[in-house]
Amino acid sequence: MLKNLLIGMAVLGFVLGISILAMADNIATQLVSYEVTAINEIEVSGDPGALVVNSATAGSEPTDDTDNTTTWDITTNGGTDGKKLTGAIDTDMPANTTLEINLTAPTGATSSGDVTLSTTAADAVTLIDSVAESALAITYTLSATIAAGVVAQASKTVTLTLTDT
Amino acid sequence: MLLTKAEAIDLSTTGGWTETINEFDLVSGAGSDLVDTYESATDAASMTISSCTGDTDNWRLDVRRIDEGGWHGDFTIYVKRTSDGEGTGSVSGGFSYLEVTTTDTQLFSGAGDRSNISIQYKLTGMSINVLPDTYSKTITFTVVDLP
Numbered sequence A: 001m002l003k004n005l006l007i008g009m010a011v012l013g014f015v016l017g018i019s020i021l022a023m024a025d026n027i028a029t030q031l032v033s034y035e036v037t038a039i040n041e042i043e044v045s046g047d048p049g050a051l052v053v054n055s056a057t058a059g060s061e062p063t064d065d066t067d068n069t070t071t072w073d074i075t076t077n078g079g080t081d082g083k084k085l086t087g088a089i090d091t092d093m094p095a096n097t098t099l100e101i102n103l104t105a106p107t108g109a110t111s112s113g114d115v116t117l118s119t120t121a122a123d124a125v126t127l128i129d130s131v132a133e134s135a136l137a138i139t140y141t142l143s144a145t146i147a148a149g150v151v152a153q154a155s156k157t158v159t160l161t162l163t164d165t
Numbered sequence B: 001m002l003l004t005k006a007e008a009i010d011l012s013t014t015g016g017w018t019e020t021i022n023e024f025d026l027v028s029g030a031g032s033d034l035v036d037t038y039e040s041a042t043d044a045a046s047m048t049i050s051s052c053t054g055d056t057d058n059w060r061l062d063v064r065r066i067d068e069g070g071w072h073g074d075f076t077i078y079v080k081r082t083s084d085g086e087g088t089g090s091v092s093g094g095f096s097y098l099e100v101t102t103t104d105t106q107l108f109s110g111a112g113d114r115s116n117i118s119i120q121y122k123l124t125g126m127s128i129n130v131l132p133d134t135y136s137k138t139i140t141f142t143v144v145d146l147p
Helices: A002-022 B002-006
Strands: A027-036 A040-044 A065-076 A083-089 A097-103 A122-128 A131-144 A158-164 B010-015 B017-021 B045-050 B058-066 B076-081 B090-092 B105-111 B114-124 B133-145
Touching: A027 B010, A027 B114, A040 A158, A065 A158, A083 A097, A097 A122, B010 B133, B045 B058, B076 B105, B076 B133, B090 B114
Parallel strands: A027 B017
Antiparallel strands: A027 B133, A040 A065, A065 A131, A083 A122, A083 A158, A097 A131, B010 B045, B045 B114, B058 B105, B058 B133, B076 B114, B090 B105
16 A cells, blocks of 8 residues: 555655656747727818808898808727817907807717807817718808998808817 | 656747837727737747757747736737748748637647747737726747657
8 A cells, every 4th residue: 555655655756757847948938019099080172162251142141151161071999979060260250140060070079050150169070989980071050140341351260170079 | 868858959039029008009090999919029028948959859838928917808819930940850830820828739840950930929909998008918928848
């Protein structure tokens, strides 16, 4: 009995010895790493045409003018509902005139519809998910009341900003 | 005698791969998605197999990944051999990309000592749906002494 036990221990030790030495340095590891940075890209197709308010139906305020010739593109990896798009102009509109922007929302986001532009940024599209879409419609609307009178031609710079929700 | 034979083959590696994906990796700027596939330099890593008992001491090199935190489920990583390296031994196979899974899979095989065998990595599955973060994966190479 004792002899069998000693033989068993010797065999076990022998096997363990082989196993331990067989593990020596035959394994190597490497670390493969990737960093994905925040990506927030928007682009517009160009400038809209000139907006002119120059007619009215008798008895009504002047007729609005609209332009829907431009589009916008967006790519963001900001996550679910992680971003919103705001719009602003560089200087305020003349009294009794209004410039609005309406942006078609990418999939999963919400458009604020017609948004009056001023020097204070206003939400135009909210709840933007990670998305890559292009050729989304932009509609500008210029309106004026008769109180505006005759307004000289001018231009505004519209700034669209993609920012955290 | 057996103890000496069991400790025969050693494996060492140098290098690795770090990749940064940013807006310059968009397919065509705003409105487009990220490029799906990225490849490392052809010599991103180097393998050296040593302490063989001779040039007829056969071995194979297995590869697997270790699943742990800090990875993205959309990613698939591949590896391939891009050079024969140097030495009196020989090496064969492994010139096509092999998907690295959680199971040891043979990448290439050989006999005898070889040094500076170049390795290239490839990553697929990148998209705009991958949140900004740092992702890493440990790749384990094992040299197996063949009878």
